[in-house]
Amino acid sequence: MTMTSTAPDYRTEYDLLGERLVPATASYGVHTLRAIENFPVSGVVLARYPDLVEALASIKQAAAQANCTLGVLDPGKAAAIVRACEEIRAGALHDQFAVDMIQGGAGTSTNMNANEVIANRALELMGHMRGDYTRLHPNEDVNLSQSTNDVYPSALKLAMHAASLRLLDAMHALRLAFEDKADAFASVLKMGRTQLQDAVPMTLGQEFASYxxxxxxxxxxxxxxxxxxxxxxxxxxxxxxGINAPPGYTAVVRAELAHITGLDLHTAPDLVAATQDTDAFVALSAVLKRTAIKLSKVCNDLRLLASGPRAGFADIGLPPMQAGSSIMPGKVNPVIPEVVNQIAFEVIGNDLTVSLAAEAGQLQLNAFEPVIAFSLFKSLEHLRAGCTLLETRCIRGITANPEQLRATVMTSAGLATALNPSLGYIRTSAIASEAIATGRGIAELVVEKGWMSGAQIDELLRPELLTRPRAA
Structure with missing residues (x-):
């Protein structure tokens, strides 16, 4: 590609398809311009994910340093490329990463977007005009010793690693919120339920501890x-x-990238296998799906436990977030659990997309990594937001209804199981059937029949006795 001057608002760049006018203010070049035109798909461009932009810059910086060390890149060019990459890693020029996340070409447009932005900024730092690629070239210099096929998946991994760490922080905070509620509700007795039917007593603290x-x-x-x-x-x-890379490049570039990122990086033992294998992305997606399923199940529970507040379970109260109806005064909906449910549905769907795209790889390359990347970045970002919302706007504000919960225990036929060791199976079965038929409480019927006193029942209903294995 070469550059000639044209109208002040544009510059002319050339590629194998011919010449194109590129906006004079753009740091990207002709390849990026064509990709912008070719892939108006999602409306979500690379700049939407700073982790990815910074990962690309980190890799290009490491490559420039490695190529200079190995004597295949002029030190002056290397220094300019490194400075440009450092600026991008610090947040500059992200708006110039303008290609849609979903793209054909196995990520080539992403790699070329990075090459062109870095090359043009390096040219400016060297005192030259953007597009003057005779002095520093996106392919020959910025992309030296590289291919999209090793740059793009490596950048995706670095970016997803950073996003995963933020998700872990949000998950940790949410777990602490559940554990705090478990401590607060440790002595609150309630009925456990299986198949939406009364089971045996437990504490509300045990329920939240399980989450x-x-x-x-x-x-x-x-x-x-x-x-x-x-x-x-x-x-x-x-x-x-490793074609077109100098001897020793693999080890040197890994060491440079590890230094830049602060991560303990390893080179794949079989690079031919690594170029075509998307197992790391499949494994990450599976964990995100697993997390989404768990969170959705918990949110299902929260909505049930807070249902009512008069005609439902009403075991707990969720903090009110907003009015729940345009027609029903006073209605408040469980909007935070509901939005986390929807995030979970999306993540589960994204996992299917990742699975299909990973399976569709052919021979020495998977051409569908862009949709894998887009799916995983969405899952990572939305799950993190969901965890934070659930922690700060729901779990921390949950209250218990202890009187309601104890009354449910006292009237439930499930209490018969707790009395079984003292009364025997035959009598507890009979009393459970009578309680169901008459609508009266188990404890009331047991006292009425003279089988136990009220004080004896109260003793048996202590949470510490009901909610753990019986002492010998």
Missing amino acids: GAMLAGDERALRAALLPLREISLGATAIGT
Whole structure:
């Protein structure tokens, strides 16, 4: 590609398809311009995900430093490229990353967008005009020793690693909120339910502790999924054979990138396999789906437990967030659990997209990594937002209805199970049937029949006795 001057508002750039006018103020070039025109799909451009832009700049900086060290890139060019990358990593020029996230070409347009922006900024730093690629070229200099096929997946991994760490922070805060409620509700007795039917007594604290424990398992799974994201394929170039990269490049560029990012990075042991394999993305997506399923199940529970407040369970009260109806005065809906449910549905759908795209790879490359990336970035971002909303605008403000909960225990036929060790199965079965038939409470009938006193029943209904295995 070469550049000639034209009208003040534009410059002319050339590629293998011919010449195009590029806005004079644009830091991107002709390849990016064509991609902008070719892929008006989602309306979500690369700049929407700063982690990805910064990951691309980190890789280009590492490559320039490695190429200079190995003697294949002029030190002056390398210094300009490094300075341009440092500026982008600090937040500059992100608006110039203008290609749609969903694109054909296996990510080539993303890589070229980065190459062109970095090249043009480096040219400016060297005192030259944008587009003067005879002095510093997007492909020959910025992309030296690289291919889209090793740059793009490695950048995706770095970006998803950063986004996953933020999600972990949000999950941790949400887990602490559940654990705090578990402590606050430790002595609040209630009926447990299975298949939406009365089961046996438990404490509300145990219920909330179980939510925290489930989320802790997801945190462990997500941490485990970070390790494959720290395995990169730089040096693989086109298909994993390392063509056009100098000897020693793979090790040097990995070390440079590890220094820039502060991450313990590893090079994939088989670069041909790494170039075509999307297993790290599939594994991450599976963990995000698992987390979404758990959160959605918890939100289902919260909506049931807070249902009513007069004609439902009314075990707990959710903090009121907004008026719930345009026609029904006084109605307040569980809007925060509802929005987290919807995030979960999206994440589950995104996982299917990732699975299909990963399966569709052919031979030495998967051409569908852009939709994998878009799906995972959405899942990571929305799950993080969902966890934060659930923690700050729902869980922290939940209240218990202890009188309602104890009354439910006292009147439920499920109380018979708790009395079974003292009264025997035959008598508790009979009393449970009578309670259901008459609508009277188990405790009331037991006292009336003289089988136990009120004081004895109260003793048996202590939470510490009802909610753990019986002492020998």
